Amino acid sequence: MAGDEQRFVGVDVGGTKILALVVSASGEVIARKKRTTDNDGPPMVEQISRAIDAALESDSVSVDQVSGIGVAMPGAVDSTTGYLGSVPNLKVDDHRLVDRLRERYPVPVEVGNDVNLGTLAECWLGAGRDAQTVVGMFVGTGIGGGVVIDGRLRTGAEDLAGEIGHMVLTADGPQCGCGNRGCFEALASRTAIEAAIRDGIAAGRESTIARGAEGERMKSRALSDALAAGDELVTEVMTRASHYLALGVLTIRHVLDPDMVIMGGGVIEACGEFMLPLIEAEVRASCMRGSRDTLRITQSELGDYAVALGAAALVGPTMS
Numbered sequence: 018m019a020g021d022e023q024r025f026v027g028v029d030v031g032g033t034k035i036l037a038l039v040v041s042a043s044g045e046v047i048a049r050k051k052r053t054t055d056n057d058g059p060p061m062v063e064q065i066s067r068a069i070d071a072a073l074e075s076d077s078v079s080v081d082q083v084s085g086i087g088v089a090m091p092g093a094v095d096s097t098t099g100y101l102g103s104v105p106n107l108k109v110d111d112h113r114l115v116d117r118l119r120e121r122y123p124v125p126v127e128v129g130n131d132v133n134l135g136t137l138a139e140c141w142l143g144a145g146r147d148a149q150t151v152v153g154m155f156v157g158t159g160i161g162g163g164v165v166i167d168g169r170l171r172t173g174a175e176d177l178a179g180e181i182g183h184m185v186l187t188a189d190g191p192q193c194g195c196g197n198r199g200c201f202e203a204l205a206s207r208t209a210i211e212a213a214i215r216d217g218i219a220a221g222r223e224s225t226i227a228r229g230a231e232g233e234r235m236k237s238r239a240l241s242d243a244l245a246a247g248d249e250l251v252t253e254v255m256t257r258a259s260h261y262l263a264l265g266v267l268t269i270r271h272v273l274d275p276d277m278v279i280m281g282g283g284v285i286e287a288c289g290e291f292m293l294p295l296i297e298a299e300v301r302a303s304c305m306r307g308s309r310d311t312l313r314i315t316q317s318e319l320g321d322y323a324v325a326l327g328a329a330a331l332v333g334p335t336m337s
């Protein structure tokens with residue numbers, strides 16, 4: 018099969034759901050299947066296979082009509098062997114998942130990191146379509162990223178490229194989940210934002226968010242609602258987080274000087290309207306000037322399908 022008759026499968030494996038897409042070579046979504054991740058259920062390879070099979074079935078495609086299967090995992094993946102390192106939010110019983118899938122499906126199978134692949138998809142079909150060098154910055158529970166240069170994902174010598182959440186922005190700063198101190202995500206992730214708001218409330222500050230948020234995870238939507246209501250504490254914390262995000266963008270600019278930084282993730286999707294202008298203004302006001310002022314800071318466009326589309330891109334569809 019050639020051209021748009023080719024089919025690729027992209028799978029986004031997350032802590033709560035597994036999304037499998039069947040896509041054409043031009044990135045059109047032909048079929049989709051979403052299943053709930055069952056951390057007490059069958060082996061992960063079995064759960065992923067069921068999602069793939071269900072997606073293929075709904076498009077009446079047999080597996081030998083498929084040109085490749087890409088799988089995105091929420092953790093560390095060895096880009097050479099596909100071996101899974103630490104996958105924090107998922108019960109993975111077999112770290113050679115890629116080998117098990119290759120035994121099961123007679124087509125090329127590749128595995129990659131979810132945030133890396135989300136960035137790749139944005140370059141293929143989303144905000145970065147016309148950019149050459151792109152860094153993705155996804156702000157949620159942590160801060161993930163990805164680096165794409167000339168349409169190709171860069172994973173680095175040790176598969177650490179794009180781990181921008183662990184750039185150290187303040188020496189001896191707050192403890193990060195990785196064990197180091199002062200990491201970017203310990204300062205500007207939703208987790209860090211939530212901790213700062215809770216500290217403010219504990220210190221006696223008034224906040225609209227205090228009502229109904231006790232003991233519960235603070236959702237990004239609750240943050241945007243509080244911003245819209247003019248909540249002083251939340252506005253202050255989000256302004257500071259935007260400052261750290263601007264410092265992150267500046268650091269990336271000084272290392273890689275990309276055409277574009279694409280920002281996404283739950284916090285940006287909910288609060289981007291407030292945060293992006295602050296980030297943009299601070300980056301533009303930087304004392305360290307380039308020869309031109311061309312860096313674009315843009316919000317991601319692909320939403321929930323980004324990671325699965327990026328997984329499909331891993332196995333072949335061209336990005337030209």
Ligand SMILES: [Zn+2]
Pocket residue numbers: 182183193194195196197200
């Ligand atoms: Zn860290």
